Amino acid sequence: MTIVGATAIIALIGFSYFSISGxxxxxxxxxxxxxxxxxxxxxQEFIPINGVVQPITTIYLDAIEGGRVEQKFVEDGAIVKTGQPLLKLANTDLELDLANRETAVYDLITNMQNTRNLSDQNSIRQLNQMADVDNAMAEAERKYKMNKTLYEQKVVSYQEFKAAENEYNYQTRRKKLTIETLKKDTIASNQQIVQMKQSLVRMQNALELMRQKAEDLTVKSPVDGQLTSLDVEIGQSKNKGERLGQVDVLSGFKVRADIDEHYISRVFTGLDGEFIFNNETYKLKVKKIYSQVSNGRFQVDMEFVGAVPKGVRRGQTLQIRLALGDExxxxxxxxxxxxxxxxxxxxxxxxxxxxxxxxxxxxxxxxxxxxxxxxxxxxxxxxxxxxxxxxxxxxxxxxxxxxx
CATH class of the missing domain: 2.40.420.20 (conserved putative lor/sdh protein from methanococcus maripaludis s2 fold)
Incomplete structure (x- = not known):
């Protein structure tokens, strides 16, 4: 009883204490x-982000014209030079179209030469006719003037004089019509030649474009660099615009990082970042921001400030501290x-x-x-x-x- 009573008293004291203190x-x-x-x-407010080392410039290779892979001149990873052939596609439809256009150009050239020859021949005929008209006109004029004088002297009859006058008037009108016809024929021939020349120029330009398209079947390197991501095999068909690979310029590197969209309004070009590589700290600076958000994240490109770490490789992941403000x-x-x-x-x-x-x-x-x-x-x-x-x-x- 004594122990129970003591325990109850202690419990009561504890309960009272907690009740009072609250x-x-x-x-x-x-x-x-x-x-x-x-x-x-x-x-300093900063956020940890992961960045991937990439070439400072990447040129993508797309199929300008579709076709079947006929030849591969280099393999993925090769160092290439500007203009070096990388692979060749075959497109029979394009090649047939090129042959047809070449034939059409040659036909037009032939037709233009024939037209010019016919025009020259027609001009010669017109000139011969003009010579005959001039000769007849001169003879009619001579007879008219002579008969007019003789008629005034009453040597010839009125009928002979009027016949000479009518012949002279007829040859005068004939000469005018011949000159007008010759002029119009010359203008028409010249216009036809000009139009054919213009058509030839247009067809030659189209032919040159077609030849360029045919040359595009041979894919060449646009810059000096390293060929990567080459995804082609002999006999494989590639559609127009399909990605074939890329050429990485080896003159330097950049870092592409993913950042949570929560910070998109606080990230701008010029922000500083740093990372540790081989126990040394290196600096980075935000150069470009890609505003498109995908899966709750957006991307930025960062460039090295000062020295680039020795031994860093394309595709390597770096752990970066991106500062969002000054210290x-x-x-x-x-x-x-x-x-x-x-x-x-x-x-x-x-x-x-x-x-x-x-x-x-x-x-x-x-x-x-x-x-x-x-x-x-x-x-x-x-x-x-x-x-x-x-x-x-x-x-x-x-x-x-x-x-x-």
Whole structure:
């Protein structure tokens, strides 16, 4: 009875204490929690991203004309020069079209030569006719003038005079009509020749384009570099516009990185990044931003600032720290698992004697992989519990004991 009574009294005292204090407590061992210290120091907001090393320039090879792969002159990975043939496609339809166009051009040239010959022959006939007309006109004019004089002297009759006059007038009209006909025939012949020349020029231009298309069946390297991703086999059919491979320019490298779309409004050209390679730190700078978002991420191209790491290879993955702002002085709180339960709104602050930790409201700002920026609720030197609060529930205070 005495033991039961004592136990009841102790329980009553404990219940009264917790009722008065209004706080729920939990005993924890110091080895089960992580305690961090708030301190003043340099802060720079950055995000970790992965980047892949790529050639500074890549030229893609597409099939300008479709066809069947007839020959491969080089293999994937070969170092090539500008204009070097890489592979040849065969396209019988294109080759037949080229032959037909060449035949049409030759036919037009032949027709133009024939037309010119006929025009020259017609001009000669017209000139001969003009000579006959001139001769008849001169004879008619001579007779008319002579008969006119003789008629005035009453040597010839009026009938002879009028016959000579009529002949002269007829030859005059005939000469005018012959001159007009010759002029129109000359203009028509010249126009026909000009039109045929213009048609020939157009057909020759079309033929040249067709020849160029036929030459495009031989795929050549557009630049000096390394041939990569060549996906062709002898006998394989390739459609027009289909990707055949690419040529990587070996004069330098760039880094293409994927970034979460959450940061798309905060990433701009000129931002700095850094990475460690062979225990040395190298600098990068954002050069180009691809605004298209795919699967919640967007891409940026970064160029090396200063030296390029020796031994870096195409396709190699680099772990980069991309700075989103300049370095400033701030109040720093070490990162930890507490954030998942509190959302950064409160934290357990350790008392001066290190035996308890109690809830305090805080305000956090920017962050990087190591620290949160503290905007309010804590001061330099404060110690806080930064480990996970998963098992604390609605606990208001922690009793920190020494672990065994």
């Amino acid at each position: 706080k729920s407590r939990l005993n924890v061992k110091d080895e089960q929690i992580i305690i961090g210290e708030v301190k003043k120091g340099p802060f 400033t002085q701030a109040l720093l709180l070490p990162k930890g698992g507490f954030y998942q339960q509190t959302g950064g709104n409160w934290i357990f602050k350790v008392s001066a004697d290190g035996k308890t930790a109690y809830k305090v409201d805080i305000q956090l700002g920017r962050q990087n992989p190591d620290y949160y920026e503290v905007l309010g609720g804590l001061k330099p030197g404060d110690k806080v519990v930064t480990s996970s609060y998963d098992n604390y529930g609605d606990i208001q205070e922690l009793n920190i004991g020494k672990g065994k």
